Each structure stands twice: as structure tokens, then as C-alpha cells.
Amino acid sequence: MASVKQLLYDTLDDLEEKELKRFKSYLREDGPIPVSVLEKADATDTVDQMLDRFGPERAVKITLDILKKMNQNHLAEQLENKHTKVYLTEDRMLQKFLETHKMNMKKKAERIFECKKVNEVDLKAVYTELFITEGDMKDVYQEREILKIDDAFRKKQTQDKPINCNKLFTLLRENNEEKIVLTKGIAGIGKTVSVHKFILDWAEGKANQDIHCVFLLPFREINRIKDRKVNLHEFLLEFYDELKDLEKSKLYTEYKLAFIFDGLDESRLPLKFESEALKMVEKRSSVDVLFTSLVKGKLLPSALVWVTSRPAAANQIPPEYVGLFTEVRGFTDQQKEQYFRKRIKDENLASKIISHIKTSRSLYIMCHIPVFCWITATVLQNILIKNSEENISTTLTEMYIHFLLIQMNMKSQKYDEKAERQRTKLLRLNKEMILKLAKLAFEQLKQENIVFYEDDLKACDIDVSKDTEFTGMIAEIFKMEDGVHETKVYCFVHLSVQEFLAAVHVFICYLNKNMQELQFFFDKPEENITLQELLQKAVDKAMESKTGHLDLFLRFLMGISLKSSQNLLKGLITHTEDTTESITKTTEYIKQEQNKYGISDEALVNLFYCLLELKDHSLYEKIQSYLSSDEHPGRKLSSSMCTVLTYVLFMSEKVLDEFNPKRFTSPLNYKRLIPAVRCCRKALLCGCHLTDQSCESLSSALQSSNSVLRELDLSNNDLQDHGVKLLSDGLKSPNSKLEILRLSICNLTAQSCGSLSSVLKSSNSVLKKLDMSNNDLQDSGVMLLSEGLKSPNCQLEILR
Structure with a gap:
């Protein structure tokens, strides 16, 4: 508006006094400026009155009409030309940017990298809906990152309601629009694909059309400018050239913007949320302060922010700034x-x-x-x-x-028809490159890095100047992407490929007796270490990791140690070694580790996986014997075996007719076995020292799509009213198949009757027998139950 005002000032200043008087005379005809005001007004006052009464665009139009009536055609033409430039500079340039940006974002989002660069595929052609659900922010501070197998091993159960990625900001507005969306998910689970789908649907006008502009900002590219001082516009300009003419536009003040920061786990920014926040768009700061200021809502409070991360890094965002916390779970069985x-x-x-x-x-x-x-x-x-x-x-x-x-x-x-000598040379170069990449994989895994830069590659003797290094086979497992300022960003096609090659590197170092490379596992340099010692040290190192970043590496290292695996890798390794004795001793060591006190369920399951990679199925078979026979060995299952038992039930999809923890283990481990109830038809948990907390897991089991539970005995447990309320949520699920529920002696009051009455009224409930004897229900409780019994949906046949 200031620009239009200046144009009108300059135009009326060019009029002589008589001409200005005549101009005001014509202006009176347009009203609604009072005659008395116009008579006293000079050129400046006249412009101010016009802008107040008509607004900038209409004021210019009226001025042009009057100038033409006065035959001031030259002045009118000057005003029109200058106004057109101003309009183009502000609104039209902004509109042109928005159109160009949306088109560019569509091109960026509609192609995804599936393997090598030339094999980028159309997102629509391969996109399969992912399972995204709301999570609990508390979990990220105590979570070990493994390839999750089921909700049974989560600290906190959720209702498992799927969330469409296009609805994230809609849900955020319902929760707290001033905060951000944080999405976690393990490597390769589909976080970036979900981001691409969100952007593509927005760019094609299918969703989120209240957002004017979406900026995708991958941390792997942000890392390259992490040491620079920039303001918001300069920061965005590093990624979006089309912004170059919009430094002081209305984009940052009057338009709805969304910032998507993808891959927090790849960030190398020193995030300090306690530092002073940036509040002005024009002010320069370090990139990390700019990011934390956006997250805090201090810089552009109306902007929407979405951050994605692997679980291990999600805790870098303080929970007070998160309005919606979601988790990408990947594919369901159907997907x-x-x-x-x-x-x-x-x-x-x-x-x-x-x-x-x-x-x-x-x-x-x-x-x-x-x-x-x-x-x-x-x-x-x-x-x-x-x-x-x-x-x-x-x-x-x-x-x-x-x-x-x-x-x-x-x-x-590709070279079958070439001379054998040339072919041999190419295979040798190929092998050398694989070995270099394996070293890179291990060196970066130790530092928990999954994206690398030129310096990282040079440290492993990889010459990035040779394009041939990144063609053919290498391009299938190793990605090279263009970053900002013609820099290159590198990573393996998936974290598991990095973990696999890191294990290959460690095993080759063992075969070649390269002790220096193996110092990571030993406090002091060792000479002539045995494979058994190396594998045991690797187990210890993996168990020490709070995030579990070495879990999959450990499984691969175990598997590669087998003679059968060595034979497959003969083209890569110089010689093989008989590892039978070391493998036998290592399996025993792993079983001993599983029996140690204080090991997390996730770590126990990973050790079980390690045994399977070593092709030791003894533990699996032992668990199966517990489940299939009424007669068990003398000792009861340990805590670790209880965890594995639950996992085996999920893995085998075995359905038990009856499940009674008292037959398997001691009271200390009853709670560990609760998730297994979804794999049995009848669960006898009477007198198992359960509380209302246990009901949360039971409720989740009832809501599971694969639950087969028909009968549940929870008598003689201190469940209290809160526990029954949680159970009722599960009983009202369309997936619940529970027909018999026993709640005798559970310290219940009339409040529990209200919860169960709502179950009886539910159209989903199939409950036929309910035992609530020996509880202090009183008359008010019976009245509440009676209301449920009168419901046409009630299928109850027996009430105690």
C-alpha cells in the first residue's frame, strides 16, 4: 500500500494548482469524501482521503479516470505503467511464484527413489497406503529403536486408529494449532513417502488447499549450511530459487505457510531449545536457532510445522512444543x-x-x-x-x-561379450568398491550417521570425482543426491543395507586379523582374537546401546559368521574359516545373556533373532514344547523366556485353547505374558496380581484385529473402576470376540457398573456371561447395570 500511496503522491504533485482544484472537483462526483474536506486538502491530504475511502486499487482507477477526463493522458499513462510494475512486483509476482512453486513441488513429489536414480518411479504407480497412528510423546524418551514386530512390546498401547497423512494439520488444529506435528518411524518405514504423498495431493489441489505454500526441507541438505548466518528468506532461498524476487513480500505475513523438516535423525545441527528465539523474519541467525524458533512458534506463529524423525532422534524436540505426535507403522498385512x-x-x-x-x-x-x-x-x-x-x-x-x-x-x-581380462578387471574394481563402502558403513554406523558427505567418503578412500564409482551395481545400493550449492549427499538405499555391509566389514577385518579396525569392541588392542570373543564383545556392545542402533548389525554379524554364509560371499572374502565351535559357544553365551536381570523386552527379542540367524532353533522349540504339552520341565520359565514365549506366539500365529500364566512362571512375570492373551481362546488370569495398568494391555488385545479371545477370567485382581473402564473400551470394539468375563473380587464399585452397562448397550458387544460377584456395587450399581440389560443390543445370558 505504501508503494501505491507514493505513486499517487507523485502524480498529484505534477498537477498545477488549478489542475488540482479541477481534479478535486471531479473527485467530488465520485463521493463519499465531504466537500468541506476536499476544499482544504492539498495533494497529500487528497491522496490520504482517497486511500481511506476507496482503498489502493480503486483509488488508482478513479485517479486514472479523472486524469483522462482532464486530458492529462501523458500523466495517466505514466501512472498506469508505474502501477502495473508495482502490482506485478507485489501481488502478481507473488501469484506467479505460488503457481511456479506449486508446479515445482508437484514435480519433486511425484517421483520417488526406489533404487538407483534412473529407476525413480511414479509415486502414484507404487504408492500403497501406510498405517499411521497417533502415539505417546512419553515413549520417545525410553524407547529402544528396533524393527518393531508388534504393539506387544510397546510401553504404551494406543487405540490404533489410522490417520491419513493429509489430515495431520487438521488434527493439529483440533489439538493445539500453535504447536507442531512430530512423526516418528524407523528407517525405511515410509516417512518420506508420506511427506511426498502429502505434497503431491496439495500440489494437485486434492487436499489442504487452505495452505498457500509448502516448503520441503530435508535435514540432509540443511546440514550443508548449518554454519551460516541467514534470515528466513535467505534460508529458504538456498532450497527454492523461485523465491529470489520476494524478499519483502506479503508471503511471510499474510499467507498460510507449511514447513516440512524431513529426517531429524539425519540432522547435524546443535539444537538448543533453551536459547533465545528469533522473532523477526528479516533478522539473521544460525540455522539451528532459525529451526528451533519455528518449532517454538516464535518465528511466524501462524506457520504450520511438520518434523519427521527416526525414534532415536525424536526426543530432540521437547514435548511442550508438540501438538500432535504420530507414528508411521508401515504396512498392515493387507497393505x-x-x-x-x-x-x-x-x-x-x-x-x-x-x-x-x-x-x-x-x-x-x-x-x-x-x-x-x-x-x-x-x-x-x-x-x-x-x-x-x-x-x-x-x-x-x-x-x-x-x-x-x-x-x-x-x-x-553387462560385459559378458567383452574380453575376459577386461571383465576380470571390472569385477576386481567392483569388489574393491564394495569393501570401501563396507568400511564407510561401519565407520558411520559407529557414529550413528546415516547420511554422509564428501569428507566422509574420502576418509574411506572413495574418490567422489570418479563418476564410474557410482554407476552400475553401486547405484543399486548407494544413493548420491544433489544437495544445495552443487554439493552431494550420500546414503545407502536403506539403513539395513548399511548395517549389513558394516557387519561384512567387521567379519572381513576378523578374517584378515586387522585388529586396529576391531578396537571398537575391545577396551585394549587384542592380538589373535577368536571369533567367539569378537561375537561376544559385539553382543555386549549392542546391549549397551540405549537406542538399539547396533541390534540389526549384530544379527547380520551372527548370520555372516556361518560357514554357509561365508561360502556365498567367496567372491568378496579371501578365505573361509570353520566357525562351528565359536558359533556353539556364542549361542550359549546369548542364552546366558537372555537370563540376566534388567534386560529390556526389545533387547531380549533381538537376542532371540540372533539365535535364529545362527540357525539355532532350540529356544524356539523349547517354547513350543511349553505351549503344546501339559507336562513341563521342572523349572518354570524365566522372565526372558516369558518375553520370548509371547513373541513366539505372535511369530507362529499359534492359537492356544487355554492360557494360564501360573503354569509357566512365577508371579513376578505374569504381567509380561498379558499381551499373549490375544493369541488364545481362553485366558485364566485369576489371582495374578494384576492392576488397572494391566487392563490397558488387555483392552488393546481385545481391539486387535487378530484377537481370538472368547473367555477372560480376571477374578481376584485389584483392577478397580479405572481398570474396568479401560476394559470396556476394548469390549466395545468391533474386533472384540469376548463372550465370558469374570470380575469377581476386583475391588469394584457402582462406577464399574456404569462402564459395563455401556458395553451391554453397544451394538458391537457379544458378551454373554458376566460375573461381578463379591464387589461393593450397591443398589446404584445394579440400577446402572439394569439400564444396559434393557438395551435391545444386550446379548447377556448369565449375570452373577
Whole structure:
């Protein structure tokens, strides 16, 4: 408006006194400026009155009309030309930017990297809806990051209500619009794909059209300017060239903006939320202060902010700034099948692969990770098409060895017709590059880095100036992306590939007796260490990690140690070694570790996975014998065995007719076994020292889509009214199949009757028998229950 005002001032100043008087005379005809005001007004006052009465655009139009009536055509033409430039500079330039930006964002979002750069695919062609749910911010401060298998091992159960990624900011507004959205999820689970889907739907006008502009800001690119001092506009300009003419526009003051910061776990910014916040758009600061100021809502309070992160880094955002905390869980079982059928066009082959994966429960569970689905599809397509071999091994390590071998064969097959000498040279260079990447993988895994820069690569003797280093096979497992200012950003196609190659590097260092590289596992340099010592030290190191960043690496290291794995890797390693004795001693060591006090459930499950990678199924078979026989060995199950028992039930999908923890273990471990009730038809938990906290897990089990529980005995437990309220939420779920519920001697009052009455009224409830004897229900409680009994939905047959 100041620019329009100045234009009108300059125009009327060019009029002589008589001409100005005549101008005001014409202006009176347009009203509504009082005659008395206009008579006394000079050029400046006249402009002010016009702007107040008509607004800037109409004031210019009226001025142009009057000048033309006065035959001041030259002056009118000057005003019109200057006003057009001002309008273009402000509004039209802004509109042009918004259109260009939206188009650019559409191009950026509609292609996703599935393997090498030339194999970028259309998001719409392969996109399968992901399962996103609301989480609990408290969990991120005590969570060990592993490849999660089920909610059974979560500290806090949720209602598992799916959230569409396009609804995130809608839900935020319902919670607290002044705070941010924080989304966590393990590597490869689909966080970035969800971000791309959000942007694509916005850019195509399908969702979130109240947002004028969306900025995608990956931390891996932000890292490159982390040491610079910039204001908000200069910061965004590093990523979006189309902003260059809009430094002081209305974009930052009058438009709804959304900032998506993707990959907090890849950030190398020193985030200090206690530092003073930035409040002015024009003011320069360090990049970390700019980011924390946006999160705090001090800089652009009306802006929407969405941050994605792996669980290990999510706790860098203080909970007081988070208005909506969500978790990407990956694919449900149904979504896994949808992905394979989209990815593999041959329907028969897709069906064969799906059937094969289902034969290995551990692999099938891991397929909730989209990137793992891609790796699995790559391996099984190759094996089943070429060999029609359906009885292939299915340990995780063998899957990744096959994946690596397939990529190496791709490289060599391109040169089948060349001279054998040339082909041998290429294979040698290929092997050298794999070994360098394996060293890089391990060095960066130790520092918990999953994105790397040129200096990181140089430290491992990788010459980034040679384009040939990043073509062919290498491009299938290692990504190179263009960052800001023509810099390059590098990473493996998935964190699990980095963890696998890191394990390859460590095992090769052991074979070659490269003790210096193995110092990470030992307090003091050792000479001639045995494989048993190395594996045991690796177990200890992984157990020390609070985030579990070495868990998958440990599983791969175990699997690679097998003679069968060494034979597969003969093209990469110089010699093999008989490891039978070391493997036997290592399995015993792992079993001893599992019995130690204070180990988290997640760590116990990972040690169980390690045994499976070593092809030791003794623990699995022992658990199965507990479940299938009425007669058990003399000693009862330890705490660790109880955790594994629950996991085995999920893995095998075995349904028990009756589940009674008293038969398996001591009272100290009853609560550990509660999640297993969803895998049994009848659960006898009478007198198991349970409280209202246990009911949260039971309620989640009732709401599970695969729950088969028909009868539940909770008598003689201190559940209290709050516990029954939690149970009632589960009983009202359409997934609940519970027909018999016993709540005798549970310290209940009339309040519990109100909760259960609402269950009886629910159209979803199938409850037929209810025992509430020996509780202080009183007359008021019976009246509340009676209301439920009168409901046409009530199916109750027996009430005690």
C-alpha cells in the first residue's frame, strides 16, 4: 500500500494548482469524501482521503479516470505503467511464484527413489497406503529403536486408529494449532513417502488447499549450511530459487505457510531449545536457532510445522512444543500384499512370492517396512524366475547376501561379450568398491550417521570425482543426491543395507586379523582374537546401546559368521574359516545373556533373532514344547523366556485353547505374558496380581484385529473402576470376540457398573456371561447395570 500511496503522491504533485482544484472537483462526483474536506486538502491530504475511502486499487482507477477526463493522458499513462510494475512486483509476482512453486513441488513429489536414480518411479504407480497412528510423546524418551514386530512390546498401547497423512494439520488444529506435528518411524518405514504423498495431493489441489505454500526441507541438505548466518528468506532461498524476487513480500505475513523438516535423525545441527528465539523474519541467525524458533512458534506463529524423525532422534524436540505426535507403522498385512501386486506385474509370480514370504513369519513381519518389501521382491523375483527354487533359505542375513550377489551379477552381466581380462578387471574394481563402502558403513554406523558427505567418503578412500564409482551395481545400493550449492549427499538405499555391509566389514577385518579396525569392541588392542570373543564383545556392545542402533548389525554379524554364509560371499572374502565351535559357544553365551536381570523386552527379542540367524532353533522349540504339552520341565520359565514365549506366539500365529500364566512362571512375570492373551481362546488370569495398568494391555488385545479371545477370567485382581473402564473400551470394539468375563473380587464399585452397562448397550458387544460377584456395587450399581440389560443390543445370558 505504501508503494501505491507514493505513486499517487507523485502524480498529484505534477498537477498545477488549478489542475488540482479541477481534479478535486471531479473527485467530488465520485463521493463519499465531504466537500468541506476536499476544499482544504492539498495533494497529500487528497491522496490520504482517497486511500481511506476507496482503498489502493480503486483509488488508482478513479485517479486514472479523472486524469483522462482532464486530458492529462501523458500523466495517466505514466501512472498506469508505474502501477502495473508495482502490482506485478507485489501481488502478481507473488501469484506467479505460488503457481511456479506449486508446479515445482508437484514435480519433486511425484517421483520417488526406489533404487538407483534412473529407476525413480511414479509415486502414484507404487504408492500403497501406510498405517499411521497417533502415539505417546512419553515413549520417545525410553524407547529402544528396533524393527518393531508388534504393539506387544510397546510401553504404551494406543487405540490404533489410522490417520491419513493429509489430515495431520487438521488434527493439529483440533489439538493445539500453535504447536507442531512430530512423526516418528524407523528407517525405511515410509516417512518420506508420506511427506511426498502429502505434497503431491496439495500440489494437485486434492487436499489442504487452505495452505498457500509448502516448503520441503530435508535435514540432509540443511546440514550443508548449518554454519551460516541467514534470515528466513535467505534460508529458504538456498532450497527454492523461485523465491529470489520476494524478499519483502506479503508471503511471510499474510499467507498460510507449511514447513516440512524431513529426517531429524539425519540432522547435524546443535539444537538448543533453551536459547533465545528469533522473532523477526528479516533478522539473521544460525540455522539451528532459525529451526528451533519455528518449532517454538516464535518465528511466524501462524506457520504450520511438520518434523519427521527416526525414534532415536525424536526426543530432540521437547514435548511442550508438540501438538500432535504420530507414528508411521508401515504396512498392515493387507497393505503388504497390495504392495507386491503393484510392484510385480506378473500376477502368478506375485502370488508365489507372497505365499513364500508367509512361510517365514519373521520375514513376513519385517515386510511392514516398505523398503524391505522392495529388497525382498528383488531377491525372490530373481531366484524364482531363474531357478524356480521355492525352498530357498529365509534368514535375514541370507536374504541380504542374495541381494548383494544379485546386484554384483547385474554389473558383470553387462560385459559378458567383452574380453575376459577386461571383465576380470571390472569385477576386481567392483569388489574393491564394495569393501570401501563396507568400511564407510561401519565407520558411520559407529557414529550413528546415516547420511554422509564428501569428507566422509574420502576418509574411506572413495574418490567422489570418479563418476564410474557410482554407476552400475553401486547405484543399486548407494544413493548420491544433489544437495544445495552443487554439493552431494550420500546414503545407502536403506539403513539395513548399511548395517549389513558394516557387519561384512567387521567379519572381513576378523578374517584378515586387522585388529586396529576391531578396537571398537575391545577396551585394549587384542592380538589373535577368536571369533567367539569378537561375537561376544559385539553382543555386549549392542546391549549397551540405549537406542538399539547396533541390534540389526549384530544379527547380520551372527548370520555372516556361518560357514554357509561365508561360502556365498567367496567372491568378496579371501578365505573361509570353520566357525562351528565359536558359533556353539556364542549361542550359549546369548542364552546366558537372555537370563540376566534388567534386560529390556526389545533387547531380549533381538537376542532371540540372533539365535535364529545362527540357525539355532532350540529356544524356539523349547517354547513350543511349553505351549503344546501339559507336562513341563521342572523349572518354570524365566522372565526372558516369558518375553520370548509371547513373541513366539505372535511369530507362529499359534492359537492356544487355554492360557494360564501360573503354569509357566512365577508371579513376578505374569504381567509380561498379558499381551499373549490375544493369541488364545481362553485366558485364566485369576489371582495374578494384576492392576488397572494391566487392563490397558488387555483392552488393546481385545481391539486387535487378530484377537481370538472368547473367555477372560480376571477374578481376584485389584483392577478397580479405572481398570474396568479401560476394559470396556476394548469390549466395545468391533474386533472384540469376548463372550465370558469374570470380575469377581476386583475391588469394584457402582462406577464399574456404569462402564459395563455401556458395553451391554453397544451394538458391537457379544458378551454373554458376566460375573461381578463379591464387589461393593450397591443398589446404584445394579440400577446402572439394569439400564444396559434393557438395551435391545444386550446379548447377556448369565449375570452373577
